[in-house]
Amino acid sequence: MAAVGAGSVESPFFDIPGTDEEVMEDFERITRNAREVQLETLRKILERNRDVEYLQRHGLDRRTDEGSFKACLPVITFAAIQDEVERIADGDLGPVLCAEPVMSFALSSGTSGGKSKMIPRTEWSRQQIIKAGKITSLFRRRAFPRKRDSDKPVVMMFGYAGRQFETKSGLKAGAGTTNAYRSAGFRNSKFTPFEMASPFDVVLGYDVAQQMYCHLLCGLYRSQEVEQVGAIFAYMIVEPFRLLERVWRDICTDIREGTVNERVSDPEIRAAVEEILSPNPELADFIECECAKGWSGIIERLFPNVLYIISNFSGSMLPYVAPMRHYAGSLPLMNGAYGSSECWIAANLDCPGLADSASYTIFPDLAYFEFISVNRDSAGSEFVEDSENNIVGLTDVKVGQEYEIVLTTNAGLYRYRQGDILRVTGFYNSTPKVAFVCRKNVVLSVNTDKTDEEELQLVVEKASQQLKEANMELLEFSSYADHDSQPGHYVIFWELRSHEHLDMGLLEECCTVLDRSFNDPYMRGRAALTIGPLELAIVKEGAFARLMHQFVSDKGIGASQYKTQRCVTNPASLKILKDETIVTIRSQEFPKELLAAWHPSAKIA
Known part of the structure; x- marks a missing residue:
């Protein structure tokens, strides 16, 4: 079924530059002029959504200036728009929250303290990821020149698509990563700047234990080609290498004989992996020898061309930094992007940086950002909102202060409390760098x-x-x-x-x-x-x-x-x-x- 929504499709929200030089020039421009870019971003959002029901109900009356927006629109949580989201999911074709057609819904993981929320996703959401991804990948490429001469780096990516659900309107709903992996564009080489070590059918499977084993098997089989090891969250890298400690003999047998262990019973996953395997006794002997030596530094010993390990090591992932360093040896641990189901917000541009003290640079054109100033109570155990001047703009935040982030996006979120507590650590030009502190109310x-x-x-x-x-x-x-x-x-x-x-x-x-x-x-x-x-x-x-x-x-x-x-x-x-x-x-x-x-x-x- 076609995407739900109303209004004509206008020109792209983002001007996505082409060459590396253009990418960097554009990024320097928007970060030098963060305040002006924020005002223009808000104006674009309000102009494109001028006839949206939600904005009209709050009396904005097509105005696009910051003052009118703040005077008319309340700061909200998801509960305030849940009815509107359900109407869209049930098939309401009107401009309920946004003018742009809704393409899918991103489900929050629900592991940060509440049940899953359905966040509308539009073409704007996809463009946002593409633009931010270009910038962050360029920073990494400059810091870590590739060792191999090939079109794309091979990545041992521990990816798991998960299941999508269909709403009454026919739109798909799933985790952000699920929607990405199951989109037509992800398989299209034009949109993926890397090659996965595993066949894509492994990612699309539904049994995590079988998928994890096959990611290890395929990554080790292609260990001389792999240039990055990664996952969305650090847990999903640590857990496979803990598994490797238990199953390395089985994996060596599979590589030696060109077979797939019987623990992999999913026919599509099994067939896809069997297709790329052929017997390699020499590689199996090498892996067997290295595993027998112990697990400290096992990644850099087994994958000689890996440049870094990329994941999210901050916030609730901090406990995985120590075991990750144990497995990684001297390889850099890189934090990637910072975002949520609602919006891509920032990225780690400090290459290589420290995994356990990551600062993320906010991109001032990805959304309109506000910050609610919070302080700890006298015991340091609870966040209390600052009563004076407690909502500030992107460029008015102070280094060392903690804030709850508030988002306004082109996909139907207006002054939306996202729930993360951030600490401002500095500035890149005039845009802030932030560290993730914790989820509020967990x-x-x-x-x-x-x-x-x-x-x-x-x-x-x-x-x-x-x-x-x-x-x-x-x-x-x-x-x-x-x-x-x-x-x-x-x-x-x-x-x-x-x-x-x-x-x-x-x-x-x-x-x-x-x-x-x-x-x-x-x-x-x-x-x-x-x-x-x-x-x-x-x-x-x-x-x-x-x-x-x-x-x-x-x-x-x-x-x-x-x-x-x-x-x-x-x-x-x-x-x-x-x-x-x-x-x-x-x-x-x-x-x-x-x-x-x-x-x-x-x-x-």
Whole structure:
């Protein structure tokens, strides 16, 4: 069915430059003149959508100036436009939210604290990605000249298309990566600046375990050609190399004999992989020898032409930086772009940069951006909106200040609170560079305490340092607030790799460190007996992989877009973690001792 919407298709929203020199000249121009570009971007959005029902209802009356826009349009969340989105999905052909035809819906992953939202996607959305992609790839090419002389670099990309759903209108809905992978353009070499090491049928499969094995197999089979290793999120690179530690002998057999292991039962995936394989005993012997040496630096040892590893290592992906460095050796870890289902926002232009302290440069012509100034409360645990001058424009942000980002796009979002908290780290010309802090409202809370994702990661990182003494390694973690017990308490799930046996004494120490390391309201709650002793639950190795499989199966999103839930609220996910728990430890700390030992979590090194 044709895309839903109304209004004629106008000229492209973006002037997408052609040559590398034109790309850089254009980028320098828009970042030098970010304020003027923002005003022009807003004018374009409002001019193109002047007859849209939503804007008319709020009294904008075709005006395109910034002052009228801010006076008429409220700052909103998705709930304010959910009815309009559902009307479009059900087949309303009028200009409900945007004049441009809606081509599909992007489903948010739902792993950042809420259920999936359906975000309208238009031709503007596609152009936005193409333009930003050109700029970011050019910065990377300049920093990392290619080693091989071929038309396109071969990338070992751990991509998983996932499922699309069809709305009543006939439009497809899926995760952003799902819609991209399943689009006609993605297979068209004109639109893809790289060649995947795996056949595309592997990406289009529906069984993540089979896909992951085949990505490894095909990447290793083409290991002399591969120039990049990547995935949308770092988890989806770390997890395959953890799998490699278990299946490397099977992969060596497949490469030696030119076969595909029986674990791959999907006929289309199997046929596609068999088509590119032929026996290569010499390569199999080399891989076998390198794997037998151990796993430190395995990527640079097996892939001699890889320039860097690209993914998202910031925010909730920070815990994967250490294992990724273990596998990568000296290879640079590159953060890619920063965006969401709603909009591409920024990209990491610091090449190579530091994976665990990425700054993303905002592109001032991709959307109209506003920022709600937020501050931490006195305990440093909750974000509170600044009452004075709390909404500022792109060029008015201050270095060091934290903000919630607000988007206005050509695809029907107007003054939309996207939900991410960002910290301004500097400027590129006159446009800000930002670091991702956390998702707003993703917290643990039992009483008056509120623990955000950033603090949870710091506390877990501190406590897990104890594990090295016993040759144990923290692979994954999550948490939930148990309100069924009296009083309620925090439960922290850990998945460990234990090379010997679980040292219960050491785990009790870890539990104590966890219980001692949260914020002031938590400590006061423990002292007042309104928060119970923290519980550390050790789950079976592989439990978080099963959690991912369950989530992908239930939600229908591609594994590419999956992020481990650091705070579990979904009953099915919680059941998996509870069922996989093999040991539980309750903190033996007495409240008064805890309060005496407390040091603010903000000081955790």
